[in-house]
Amino acid sequence: MQQDHTIPQSDEQYTPSFEQPNGDLEPQLPPEKKRHPIRSFLANFGILIAAPLIALLLIAFVFQSYEVDGPSMQNTLQDKDRLVVLKLGKTIASARNKDYIPDRYSIIIFHKGDITELESGDRQLVKRVIALPGERVTVQEGVVTVYNDDHPNGFNPDTKTESTKDIKGPTQGNIDLTVKSGELFVLGDNRNNSSDSRVFGTIDNSSVVGELALRIFPFSSFKSF
Numbered sequence: 502m503q504q505d506h507t508i509p510q511s512d513e514q515y516t517p518s519f520e521q522p523n524g525d526l527e528p529q530l531p532p533e534k535k536r537h538p539i540r541s542f543l544a545n546f547g548i549l550i551a552a553p554l555i556a557l558l559l560i561a562f563v564f565q566s567y568e569v570d571g572p573s574m575q576n577t578l579q580d581k582d583r584l585v586v587l588k589l590g591k592t593i594a595s596a597r598n599k600d601y602i603p604d605r606y607s608i609i610i611f612h613k614g615d616i617t618e619l620e621s622g623d624r625q626l627v628k629r630v631i632a633l634p635g636e637r638v639t640v641q642e643g644v645v646t647v648y649n650d651d652h653p654n655g656f657n658p659d660t661k662t663e664s665t666k667d668i669k670g671p672t673q674g675n676i677d678l679t680v681k682s683g684e685l686f687v688l689g690d691n692r693n694n695s696s697d698s699r700v701f702g703t704i705d706n707s708s709v710v711g712e713l714a715l716r717i718f719p720f721s722s723f724k725s726f
């Protein structure tokens with residue numbers, strides 16, 4: 502009896518694959534999408550605008566570079582040293598509507614106008630914080646003494662920390678004052694050649710720009726503070 506051989510039918514259709522001679526399938530890459538020329542222009546223009554704007558914001562609120570002009574902070578800082586001054590503490594305090602009071606011994610940059618009769622106009626000075634609000638400070642017989650609740654008998658800030666080891670004294674002058682709220686008493690480390698609070702009195706904390714963070718030049722003298 503003869504049997505009929507039938508081929509099963511399927512709804513699926515198969516498309517043959519074309520292989521390379523080595524048996525690999527040829528990859529099918531998606532077509533590249535071309536950016537519209539206007540979008541490309543706007544993106545590049547946005548970068549050109551954003552870059553200097555970000556730089557200005559950093560300089561205004563975060564940090565800024567300065568160059569030392571003069572010998573008033575020797576031997577800690579030398580003339581022509583390049584510094585990076587951190588402004589972030591002042592920025593945060595201002596945002597919180599609080600007074601910005603740097604720590605004692607901090608080296609700060611601040612605005613000062615009319616330092617002496619011969620030095621008029623606004624300038625930016627670099628000095629070290631010696632006395633804080635509410636403290637009494639005296640300069641007598643070449644020695645600085647600070648009085649506060651923790652030291653009712655006074656202490657000499659020039660001998661209390663490693664950061665003051667390069668101070669060049671003695672500290673000339675005849676000072677006896679109490680630092681008012683929101684003010685600071687500052688001195689240059691080169692006590693024999695510095696116009697500071699012995700000359701122009703205490704400074705207002707609002708005049709402070711920021712605190713010294715780094716000396717970046719000369720490279721051989723790189724240092725963090």
